[in-house]
Amino acid sequence: MMFHELIQAFGTRLNLAIESDANGVYSFDIDHLHFTIHDLSPQDQVAFTGDLGLPPSGQTLEGLYRLLLESQYLFQETHGATFSIHPETKHITLCRVLPLMSLDADSFFAAVEQFVNTLEAWVEIIRNYRSAEADTESAYEPELSFLSGDILHV
Numbered sequence: 001m002m003f004h005e006l007i008q009a010f011g012t013r014l015n016l017a018i019e020s021d022a023n024g025v026y027s028f029d030i031d032h033l034h035f036t037i038h039d040l041s042p043q044d045q046v047a048f049t050g051d052l053g054l055p056p057s058g059q060t061l062e063g064l065y066r067l068l069l070e071s072q073y074l075f076q077e078t079h080g081a082t083f084s085i086h087p088e089t090k091h092i093t094l095c096r097v098l099p100l101m102s103l104d105a106d107s108f109f110a111a112v113e114q115f116v117n118t119l120e121a122w123v124e125i126i127r128n129y130r131s132a133e134a135d136t137e138s139a140y141e142p143e144l145s146f147l148s149g150d151i152l153h154v
Helices: 003-014 062-075 105-128
Strands: 025-030 033-040 045-053 082-085 092-099
Touching (some): 003 033, 045 105, 062 082
Antiparallel strands (some): 045 092
16 A cells, blocks of 8 residues: 555544654654554555653663663564664654555554554653663663563554
8 A cells, every 4th residue: 555545544444634744754752652654655564653661860870771672573562663863852762764655544553553662661661661770779670571562442
């Protein structure tokens, strides 16, 4: 399917009028999460991005960055998405790129749903992260197994 057909089917399924900005970016807020869908039709792709927020301040972040990188290994805990740091805002972001030719209306909706579920889980992990140096009695060690289940229904 073409991107415009996928995004229109997505909007119809959610009963939303969907419009992009001048750059072909569609922005959404679902359950207090902000994510975007980028039309990369010239590359025959679509990208989902989500803001995970600022890393916790006042503590060593080596453990958090190690957790992000290890969780991304073979996409075990990211469902195909990758982490980055936005160069302007310094927020941690999550991004997933998919080939358009692999998508139909149902698989597109399922991919968005999985991305939003993953985004929600990682927002919570980052929000609750505590390095061992910050608080040795209550160092936060996230349980990542819940990333395989449904957290949110779009």
